[in-house]
Amino acid sequence: MxxxxxxxxxxxxxxxxxxxxxxxxxxxxxxxxxxxxxxxERWIGLGVMIAVFVLRIVMSQGWYVVCYALGIYLLSQFLAFLTPKFDMTLQQDEDNKELEAGERASEFRPFIRRLPEFKFWNNAFKATSGSLIATLFSFTDIPVYWPILLAYFILLFILTMRRQIQHMIKYKYIPLDIGKKKYTAHK
Known part of the structure; x- marks a missing residue:
């Protein structure tokens, strides 16, 4: 020392x-x-927190920019959660080279997320908490025509999710555990 x-x-x-x-x-x-x-329990708590935030926005009829910023941030976090950590195009190029050389890659390659589930939840929790705190101050209530923000967010969501789904289909991966078999140990 x-x-x-x-x-x-x-x-x-x-x-x-x-x-x-x-x-x-x-x-x-x-x-x-x-x-x-x-x-x-964590995700239910976050859902309740987001519901309280939305209720606060609807009841006060203000803080639309704060709501929009939270929505954009949560969308970016969700996309990072759905995206694989490693570039699929590089993996596909390696697989093609192995096939051309006559070797078949038989190893299991698990889906590794760019943003792990706990970090996604933690970032969303912090952002929602910060947004709720921001609604306590009048200087963060910037006057704006909210239907434009809503329409732009919906358009942005549709375009980014369409691109993400196309990427998932092209490289044949499912980032969610929905529909996957769960194996249990036999006694």
């Missing part, structure tokens, strides 16, 4: 803001570790 490491540790322990930040971060990580295995 050199002198700068000891000096930084000393400053962090004497600075009350840094000490509080470190404690808050440790508490946050503790609770994130506890709720990680509860997948259904």
């Amino acid at each position: 050199d002198l700068t490491d000891a000096d930084e540790g000393f400053q962090a322990s004497t600075n009350p803001a840094m000490k509080y930040y470190g404690q808050a971060k440790a508490h946050y990580q503790f609770y994130m570790d506890k709720i990680t295995p509860h997948v259904k």
Whole structure:
């Protein structure tokens, strides 16, 4: 340990803001570790939180830009969740080279997401929480004609999902567990 490491540790322990930040971060990580295995409960909680946010937007008839920004962010996170981590075009080129050389790739290649499920949920939770907090301040309520934002979001959603579905069909992968067989251990 050199002198700068000891000096930084000393400053962090004497600075009350840094000490509080470190404690808050440790508490946050503790609770994130506890709720990680509860997948259904996490997503139900996020759904309730988004429903409360939408109810807040509808009842107050404001904060449409905040709602639009949240929608765009959640859409980008969802696309990262559906997208494979590795480029399928490179994998297909490797498979074609192996077939041309007379070797058949028989190894199982699992679907690995660009954005794992827990990070997707965590990012969505943080963004929804931030959006709910933003609706508490009047300066974030920017006047805008909301039907245009809604139409643009729907168009953006349709175009991006169409492209994603075409990619899934072209490279023959299913990113969701819907319809997949589940195997159980026999006793």
